[in-house]
Amino acid sequence: MVKLTVNQKEYQVDASPDMPLLWVLRDVLGLTGTKFGCGMALCGACTVHLNGEAVRSCVTLLERAAGQQITTIEGLSADNSHPLQKAWIQADVPQCGYCQSGQIMSAAVLLRENPHPTDKDIDDAMTGNICRCGTYPRIRKAIHLAAQLQEGGAQ
Amino acid sequence: MKKVIYTLMTTIFLGMVFMSFHKEPASASAVSTKPATTSPGLPAPGADKAASQKAFLAVYKVLMSPRCMNCHPSGDAPLQGDDSHPHAQNVQRGAEGKGVYALKCTNCHQPQNTPGENMPPGNPKWSLPPADMKMVFQGRTPRQLAAQLLDPKLNGGRTKQQLIDHVTSDTLVLWGWHPGDGRTTPPLNHAEFARQFKRWIDKGAYLPDK
Ligand code: FES
Numbered sequence: 293m294v295k296l297t298v299n300q301k302e303y304q305v306d307a308s309p310d311m312p313l314l315w316v317l318r319d320v321l322g323l324t325g326t327k328f329g330c331g332m333a334l335c336g337a338c339t340v341h342l343n344g345e346a347v348r349s350c351v352t353l354l355e356r357a358a359g360q361q362i363t364t365i366e367g368l369s370a371d372n373s374h375p376l377q378k379a380w381i382q383a384d385v386p387q388c389g390y391c392q393s394g395q396i397m398s399a400a401v402l403l404r405e406n407p408h409p410t411d412k413d414i415d416d417a418m419t420g421n422i423c424r425c426g427t428y429p430r431i432r433k434a435i436h437l438a439a440q441l442q443e444g445g446a447q
Numbered sequence: 448m449k450k451v452i453y454t455l456m457t458t459i460f461l462g463m464v465f466m467s468f469h470k471e472p473a474s475a476s477a478v479s480t481k482p483a484t485t486s487p488g489l490p491a492p493g494a495d496k497a498a499s500q501k502a503f504l505a506v507y508k509v510l511m512s513p514r515c516m517n518c519h520p521s522g523d524a525p526l527q528g529d530d531s532h533p534h535a536q537n538v539q540r541g542a543e544g545k546g547v548y549a550l551k552c553t554n555c556h557q558p559q560n561t562p563g564e565n566m567p568p569g570n571p572k573w574s575l576p577p578a579d580m581k582m583v584f585q586g587r588t589p590r591q592l593a594a595q596l597l598d599p600k601l602n603g604g605r606t607k608q609q610l611i612d613h614v615t616s617d618t619l620v621l622w623g624w625h626p627g628d629g630r631t632t633p634p635l636n637h638a639e640f641a642r643q644f645k646r647w648i649d650k651g652a653y654l655p656d657k
């Protein structure tokens with residue numbers, strides 16, 4: 293059994309330590325907001341937070357996550373009130389939506405470390421998250437919007 | 448604490464290769480005229496300029512091979528593959544050499560290699576040299592690289608003995624010979640590389656002529 297804290301809830305998981313965290317989240321814990329895209333750390337669809345840092349859960353083994361704090365898209369806020377979630381809704385970002393939980397989890401790290409990102413900062417943080425629908429302009433717009441919402445500006 | 452140690456060790460390792468950043472050619476030519484291991488004018492016992500230079504040229508081939516050079520780029524993006532192309536996904540060095548924001552090295556690179564071709568390689572210390580100690584290999588001539596390696600201001604403060612210890616036993620150095628599926632290894636085996644490195648130093652740490 294491996295002990296895991298996901299979205300502030302403790303779990304005992306009966307799975308092999310070398311199972312990818314993504315498998316644990318989706319297939320064992322039923323947290324299907326996190327998506328499988330490539331399984332090779334190439335697309336970012338599987339991005340979750342490990343102790344606050346964005347990790348690609350498709351290549352992160354359960355043993356690395358054991359005893360650590362995991363946050364998935366389901367745990368970013370209790371009620372969709374995270375500035376990124378509000379901004380995403382307001383800017384109507386998703387097309388098919390498949391990449392979007394990964395996009396938001398990556399953007400959350402950016403905004404935490406840099407509350408006022410420039411376009412270049414957004415490029416530096418987000419280029420690793422692929423969107424096959426090409427929603428990049430709206431992602432950029434929503435991150436700027438979330439930065440404003442985060443400091444209590446435009447509502 | 449671990450982070451600090453990793454950063455230090457990586458810094459030191461990279462620094463050892465890079466002495467000539469700001470100072471070539473003046474200091475390189477000054478250094479080259481005498482064995483670096485001795486006081487001016489007194490060759491070390493056993494110093495042998497030709498043997499020392501030859502050993503460094505063997506070392507150089509390893510340092511410039513993709514497994515070593517790809518994380519010692521001249522720019523601020525790591526390199527990938529045997530053609531040493533810039534890392535996909537716009538990965539950046541960052542101040543500490545650990546990437547930035549949602550593209551930090553350890554977001555994909557695990558403490559160990561991920562099995563399979565084109566999967567992320569890994570090591571607990573996976574990183575680039577930090578921005579204030581870049582320890583560039585890419586584009587350095589043998590002479591420049593040797594001078595850089597010997598300069599504590601550019602090699603992370605390492606002594607010659609620490610350089611030898613580093614190339615002999617550092618786990619990130621050793622990773623170059625266990626790089627995971629589908630990656631070529633450096634042109635010498637690790638034992639021979641470490642032997643040639645030590646020989647370079649023991650024979651006087653001479654800079655190659657070019
Ligand atoms: S599914 Fe993990 S990066 Fe693509």
Ligand code: FES
Pocket residue numbers: 386387388389390391392422423424425426427
């Ligand atoms: S919205 Fe379809 S992949 Fe991004």
